[in-house]
Amino acid sequence: MKIIIVGATGTLGKKVTAALQGQHQIITAGSKSGDLQVDITSTESIEAFYKKTGKFDALVSVTGSGHFGPLNTMTPEDFKKGIDSKLMGQVNLVLIGQHYINPKGSFTLTSGILSNDPVLYGANLSTVNGALNSFVIAAAIGLENDVRINAISPGVVEDSPEYFDAFPGHIPVTMDRVVAGYLRSVFGAGTGQVVEIF
Amino acid sequence: MKIIIVGATGTLGKKVTAALQGQHQIITAGSKSGDLQVDITSTESIEAFYKKTGKFDALVSVTGSGHFGPLNTMTPEDFKKGIDSKLMGQVNLVLIGQHYINPKGSFTLTSGILSNDPVLYGANLSTVNGALNSFVIAAAIGLENDVRINAISPGVVEDSPEYFDAFPGHIPVTMDRVVAGYLRSVFGAGTGQVVEIF
Numbered sequence: 193m194k195i196i197i198v199g200a201t202g203t204l205g206k207k208v209t210a211a212l213q214g215q216h217q218i219i220t221a222g223s224k225s226g227d228l229q230v231d232i233t234s235t236e237s238i239e240a241f242y243k244k245t246g247k248f249d250a251l252v253s254v255t256g257s258g259h260f261g262p263l264n265t266m267t268p269e270d271f272k273k274g275i276d277s278k279l280m281g282q283v284n285l286v287l288i289g290q291h292y293i294n295p296k297g298s299f300t301l302t303s304g305i306l307s308n309d310p311v312l313y314g315a316n317l318s319t320v321n322g323a324l325n326s327f328v329i330a331a332a333i334g335l336e337n338d339v340r341i342n343a344i345s346p347g348v349v350e351d352s353p354e355y356f357d358a359f360p361g362h363i364p365v366t367m368d369r370v371v372a373g374y375l376r377s378v379f380g381a382g383t384g385q386v387v388e389i390f
Numbered sequence: 391m392k393i394i395i396v397g398a399t400g401t402l403g404k405k406v407t408a409a410l411q412g413q414h415q416i417i418t419a420g421s422k423s424g425d426l427q428v429d430i431t432s433t434e435s436i437e438a439f440y441k442k443t444g445k446f447d448a449l450v451s452v453t454g455s456g457h458f459g460p461l462n463t464m465t466p467e468d469f470k471k472g473i474d475s476k477l478m479g480q481v482n483l484v485l486i487g488q489h490y491i492n493p494k495g496s497f498t499l500t501s502g503i504l505s506n507d508p509v510l511y512g513a514n515l516s517t518v519n520g521a522l523n524s525f526v527i528a529a530a531i532g533l534e535n536d537v538r539i540n541a542i543s544p545g546v547v548e549d550s551p552e553y554f555d556a557f558p559g560h561i562p563v564t565m566d567r568v569v570a571g572y573l574r575s576v577f578g579a580g581t582g583q584v585v586e587i588f
Contacts, residue, residue, distance in 0.1 A: 235466045263532030268433045268482045275473060283517065284466045307520075310528035319481065322505075322524025323517045330508035330516035334461030 193217070194248045194294075195378065198232065198285060199255025201225045203351050204302065207367045208254055208374045219245055222255070232256065232281030235288065242292040250378045251289055252300045256281045259316040260358070266315065274316040278302075279323050286331060286341065295337035300377040301328060305347040305390045311359055321345065325386045332384030340383035344373040347390030365389050391415070392446045392492075393576065396430065396483060397453030399423045401549050402500065405565045406452055406572045417443055420453070430454065430479030433486065440490040448576045449487055450498045454479045457514040458556070464513065472514040476500075477521050484529060484539065493535035498575040499526060503545040503588045509557055519543065523584045530582030538581035542571040545588030563587050 193216045199205040200220035212218055220226035221241065230241035232255060258274025259266065282301045289299065306314045307321035328343040335341060348355050350364040373387040391414045397403040398418035410416055418424035419439065428439035430453060456472025457464065480499045487497065504512045505519035526541040533539060546553050548562040571585040 263485075263529055264488065264534055266485055266532075268478070268485055271478070271481060271485060275478065279517075279521070280466070280469070280473065283469060287461075287464055287466055287469060290462065306528065307524045308527075310524075310531055312531060315525060315528040315532050318528035319477075319521045319525040323477070323521035326505045326508075326520025327513060327517040329506070330504065330513040331461060333508055333510060334464075334513050336462055 193250060194219070195250040195252065196221060196245055196248050197226075197252045197254065198222070198230060199253060199302075202254055203349065204346070204367075204370060205254040207351075207371050208252060211371045211375060212252075212378070219248070232285060233276045235284055238284050238288045242289060245292070247292055247294050249294050249297045250300070251285060251293065251298075252374055252378060253282050253285055254302050254374075256302070256320075258320050260313050262313055263315050271316050271319075274320040278317070279320040282324060283327055286327075290335060290339065293339055296339070298340040298342070298378055298383075299331075300374055301341070301343045303328075303343045303345040303386065305345060305362075305388075307345065309390075313358060328386060329384045335383075340377075340381075342377040342382060342385045342387060344370070344377060345386050345388045345390070346370045346373070362390075391448060392417070393448040393450065394419060394443055394446050395424075395450045395452065396420070396428060397451060400452055401547065402544070402568060403452040405549075405569050406450060409569045409573060410450075410576070417446070430483060431474045433482055436482050436486045440487060443490070445490055445492050447492050447495045448498070449483060449491065449496075450572055450576060451480050451483055452500050452572075454500070454518075456518050458511050460511055461513050469514050469517075472518040476515070477518040480522060481525055484525075488533060488537065491537055493537070496538040496540070496576055496581075497529075498572055499539070499541045501526075501541045501543040501584065503543060503560075503586075505543065507588075511556060526584060527582045533581075538575075538579075540575040540580060540583045540585060542568070542575060543584050543586045543588070544568045544571070560588075
C-alpha cells in the first residue's frame with residue numbers, strides 16, 4: 193500500500209510513521225522536512241505535491257496548527273490561522289487529493305477533543321476540530337470509487353506535556369492509543385467516522 | 391432591550407424580526423437591506439457597523455451562505471465561500487462584537503442540521519455548521535461580563551421549498567418552531583447551547 197503521511201515529523205506523525213513503516217511504501221511530507229515538502233495553506237503547493245506523489249492508496253494528515261489564546265483579545269486575523277492551516281489545509285488535501293487517490297483508498301484527518309470539550313483558550317481549535325468532524329461525515333457520502341474518509345480526534349497526548357496546563361483535569365492519552373486510531377482508519381473498513389481517542 | 395438582527399430580510403430573518411418587533415428596540419441589518427448595511431465577509435465593514443450600532447444587548451445572526459454541490463467537482467475556491475461567509479462572517483460578528491455588547495448580552499448564531507446529518511451536496515455547509523456549533527460551546531466559556539452565546543441549528547425549513555429535493559426524507563421544520571429557538575436564546579439564560587430544531 194502506498195501511504196502518504198503529511199506532518200510525519202510532528203508529535204503524532206513520528207509515532208504514526210514508525211507504526212506504518214516497513215510493510216508499506218511510505219511517503220513522508222512536511223512543510224520543511226520529509227521526502228516531499230508541501231505548504232498546506234497553499235492550494236498551488238498541494239497541487240504540485242500530488243503531481244509529485246502520483247496515485248496513492250492512503251493519505252494520513254497529522255498536520256495543521258491554530259491559534260491558542262484568550263477570546264477577549266482574539267482577532268479575526270488570529271482566528272484565520274487555524275482556518276487556513278488545520279482546517280482548510282486538511283480539507284484541501286482531500287478536495288485536491290480526491291483526483292489522485294486510488295479506488296478504495298482512504299483519507300485520515302486529525303481533529304481533536306476541543307470540538308466537544310472546550311478549554312479556556314481553545315475557541316479557534318474547537319471551531320476547527322468541529323468543522324473537520326462534520327466535513328468527514330459529509331465527505332464520506334460524497335467521495336466516489338469507494339474512497340473512505342475518517343477523522344481521528346485525540347485528547348491531549350502524553351507526548352505534549354507543554355499543553356497539560358491548558359487542559360486542566362484532562363488525562364493525557366497514550367501515544368499507542370492514538371496510533372491505533374490511525375491504523376483503524378487506514379486498514380479498517382469504516383468511513384465517515386470520528387474516532388475519538390480520549 | 392436593544393437587539394441587532396443581521397440578515398433580517400432573509401427566510402429566517404423575516405420571521406425572527408416579526409417576532410421581536412414591538413416590545414424592543416430593533417436594528418435590522420443586511421448586506422443591502424435593513425436599517426444598516428454590513429458585509430459580514432469584511433472585518434472592516436463589521437467594525438464600521440458596530441461603530442454605528444453602538445452598545446447593544448443582543449445580536450441575532452441569521453445570515454451567511456455557503457457552497458452547495460457535488461464533492462467530486464468541489465474546489466478549494468468553492469469551499470472558501472462558506473468559510474468566508476456563513477462561518478467567519480458569524481465568528482467575526484462575535485470576535486468584534488464582544489467589544490460592543492453590554493454585560494449580560496447575548497449572541498445567537500445560525501448553524502444547521504448538516505453538521506450531524508449530511509446530504510449529498512452539503513460538504514461545505516456541514517463543515518461550516520459543525521464549526522459554528524463548536525465555536526459556540528468554546529466561546530461561551532471565553533466570553534466575559536456574563537455575555538451568552540448560542541447557536542440555533544434548524545433542519546430544512548418549511549419556507550425554503552427550493553431545498554426540499556436536496557434533503558430527501560427530511561420533514562420540513564415549521565417556522566414557528568425555528569423562531570422559538572431564537573427567542574429561547576435571546577430571552578433565556580442558556581449559554582454554549584446548540585439548539586437543535588429538527
